[in-house]
Structure formats: structure tokens, C-alpha cells
Amino acid sequence: xxxxxxPEFTTSEPDGGWANGxxxxxxxxxxxxxxxxxxxHACAYDNWFVESTQPDSTSVKTYPxxxxxxxxxxxxxxxxxSVIRSTFAGRGPGVxxxxxxxxxxxxxxxxxxxxxxxxxxxxxxxxxPSGDKLTTYTAAGTTYDVWADDEGYVAFVSRATQYSGxxxxxxxxxxxxxxxxxxxxxxxxxxxxxxxxxxxGGGKARFTLTDFSVTMS
Numbered sequence: 001x002x003x004x005x006x007p008e009f010t011t012s013e014p015d016g017g018w019a020n021g022x023x024x025x026x027x028x029x030x031x032x033x034x035x036x037x038x039x040x041h042a043c044a045y046d047n048w049f050v051e052s053t054q055p056d057s058t059s060v061k062t063y064p065x066x067x068x069x070x071x072x073x074x075x076x077x078x079x080x081x082s083v084i085r086s087t088f089a090g091r092g093p094g095v096x097x098x099x100x101x102x103x104x105x106x107x108x109x110x111x112x113x114x115x116x117x118x119x120x121x122x123x124x125x126x127x128x129p130s131g132d133k134l135t136t137y138t139a140a141g142t143t144y145d146v147w148a149d150d151e152g153y154v155a156f157v158s159r160a161t162q163y164s165g166x167x168x169x170x171x172x173x174x175x176x177x178x179x180x181x182x183x184x185x186x187x188x189x190x191x192x193x194x195x196x197x198x199x200x201g202g203g204k205a206r207f208t209l210t211d212f213s214v215t216m217s
Contacts, residue, residue, distance in 0.1 A: 014126060050206065
């Protein structure tokens, strides 16, 4: 497995980040009021790690990630693309409470009227998505439990841990649209992959990412 031994970029800033190879690696301690310290070390957009120390509670504190912005976050309609696929390789620390996940923003980025958030959880340790479990979705031999709330949030939670692989995000978006969970033909504004740290049990824990790519055509 690749390792990042000589980082080109290091930050402990809550909003610290690094543009590299058409992607952005982001420390993203968005819940800084509750978050403990976190330091990101990056050798490349697809080769970096985070050391994080989070208190023993269940709220999400940080989401260190790598992401691709589409049209400077203004987005493009999903129907403009025949392919939206991504590869990944990421491994959580195996302690505390967290999920390793894609975060796909549709019709905007972040909180806002009409914005949808589609997540794909590839690893889950003791974390529970927002909303209710509605049904299941199966693709490429992997079954996901699908959760959703009434505020535009949809989460595909893999029943089996995936430390690496690929996902057909276009198919997942289309399925969610077909179920009425996301408005028709949303814009795709940002595609990210990283870890939502809720807790590290009070000690230092590491998340390592060794592959990421997004293909859109």
C-alpha cells in the first residue's frame, strides 16, 4: 500500500486545504466549536493522511476529504453526463465513531434551500445516518442500506466494509431521483471522499487515503 512519507502540504487549520491535480484536499473541521485538534499531511490529492483527536461524543466534528468542484461549484446538470464514476481507497482507524464516505453535493454546496446531499458510506464504525432507513440498493455485488431525511439528505450505507473500489455515482443519483429523494436532473456541484470523525475515543487516530479519482464525461 502507498504511504505518504514526505508530505508536500501539512495543515492544522480548521479550514486549511491544498489544491493539487485538479482536486482539493481539505482539513474541513467544519464543526470547530466541538472539534478537537486535527492535522492533515498530503503528498498528493490521492495520497494523504489525517491525525485527529476527537472527544467521546456522537456529533460529527470534522470531514477531512479530497474533492472535485464542478464548474467552480456552480455545477452542471447530471443529464449532461453519460458517466460519473469514482475510484477510492481509504481506511479508518478502527477506533471511536466515524464513517468513511463520499459526499456528493447537488443543486448547490452546503446548507441552502433546495440543496441535496448524497453520501455513499464505504466504511462505518458505530455511526448512524440522518433520517430513516427506507430500502436497499445493490450494485456490482454490493448491497447498501438507503437512508434519507426530508431535507434533501440521502445516504447509501454499504453493508460490507469497502477499503477500496469504484462507485457509479451517476447510477446512484439516477436511482435516488427515480425514488423521489432528489429533484429531477439536479446539478452536480461537488464530489468528495473522506472521513466523518465523530469520536476517536479521546486519543489520536489516523485516516489514510491512497486512491481517489473522478471521471465525468
